Amino acid sequence: MSLVYRSARADDLARAEALVVASINDLTVRHGFGPMATASPPNFQLFSLKDDPEGLWVAEDDGNILGFAWSWVCGDVWFLAQLFVDPAQQGRGIGNALLERTMEHARKSRAAHKALITFTFNRVSQGLYIRHGLFPKMPIYFFNAARERVAKELPETSLRAVMIDKSVATIAKLIEIDSIAIGTSREKHHRYLLDDPASTGFLLYIGSDCIGYGYIAANGHVGPVAVMRAEMLRDAFATALKLAADRPTEKISAFLPGTCDGALSLAVNQGMRISFPMLLMASPGYGDWTQYLPRNPGFM
Numbered sequence: 001m002s003l004v005y006r007s008a009r010a011d012d013l014a015r016a017e018a019l020v021v022a023s024i025n026d027l028t029v030r031h032g033f034g035p036m037a038t039a040s041p042p043n044f045q046l047f048s049l050k051d052d053p054e055g056l057w058v059a060e061d062d063g064n065i066l067g068f069a070w071s072w073v074c075g076d077v078w079f080l081a082q083l084f085v086d087p088a089q090q091g092r093g094i095g096n097a098l099l100e101r102t103m104e105h106a107r108k109s110r111a112a113h114k115a116l117i118t119f120t121f122n123r124v125s126q127g128l129y130i131r132h133g134l135f136p137k138m139p140i141y142f143f144n145a146a147r148e149r150v151a152k153e154l155p156e157t158s159l160r161a162v163m164i165d166k167s168v169a170t171i172a173k174l175i176e177i178d179s180i181a182i183g184t185s186r187e188k189h190h191r192y193l194l195d196d197p198a199s200t201g202f203l204l205y206i207g208s209d210c211i212g213y214g215y216i217a218a219n220g221h222v223g224p225v226a227v228m229r230a231e232m233l234r235d236a237f238a239t240a241l242k243l244a245a246d247r248p249t250e251k252i253s254a255f256l257p258g259t260c261d262g263a264l265s266l267a268v269n270q271g272m273r274i275s276f277p278m279l280l281m282a283s284p285g286y287g288d289w290t291q292y293l294p295r296n297p298g299f300m
Contacts, residue, residue: 008056013042016068023084069098075184078111081298113286117297120277137287144253149271151245157235164201181226181291220249223295230290234262
């Protein structure tokens with residue numbers, strides 16, 4: 001059979017996840033970082049497929065998935081969550097063909113902004129993205145450390161954390177915060193996180209004023225975190241670290257943009273270290289994240 005490109009189906013997603021993990025580890029091992037990725041249930045991919053099936057594509061040959069592309073849209077932002085090709089099949093133009101299909105998804109959605117997060121050392125992919133109008137904007141660093149080290153002498157803040165509920169007022173506040181912090185509503189993604197038993201969300205208050213939110217995963221990962229003003233981000237991150245450190249996890253981790261000076265300084269002061277560097281690429285006019293810490297490269 002010949003190579004075909006088709007819309008992804010639900011029963012493709014576990015195999016696509018295995019391909020993504022293998023592709024990431026092939027890349028990170030070749031660049032001296034060792035294997036970084038482990039397989040996990042494709043829950044967010046399945047959520048995205050149900051929400052907007054036009055954003056997920058596979059390249060298939062004789063029943064074998066050779067490439068996978070996945071994009072989602074929120075408001076006027078289109079985001080390329082994943083684009084990976086089987087390492088043994090690279091050089092056949094599969095990545096470019098999949099990217100063309102996801103870019104068509106962006107055109108149909110009439111998104112004003114396009115963005116993605118890729119590995120800083122993934123030079124071939126960066127050239128491909130630049131040819132399609134997405135340019136390097138800022139580094140994003142994956143930090144982690146042992147929980148005991150992070151918990152030691154965490155600075156006190158004036159912020160109060162309150163568990164997120166699903167009330168109309170709370171969802172409206174989350175929409176407001178995101179619209180200020182990253183320029184678009186992510187209501188559907190908040191609903192996804194609030195239904196995820198492995199995630200805990202909280203609103204952040206100064207007195208009676210809600211100034212931001214954050215999430216902590218069961219494995220100690222922090223993010224996303226967003227605030228109404230950039231100067232609040234360090235304290236929001238400190239509060240999230242304390243909540244994460246109160247859990248019985250082995251490690252604490254977070255993705256921190258290079259534009260977030262206070263959060264970066266706090267991470268280093270608490271003994272967190274950079275595991276690997278990533279890069280936000282975006283269309284002109286988007287990507288100045290000083291009020292936002294992403295969850296991961298697929299969720300943003």
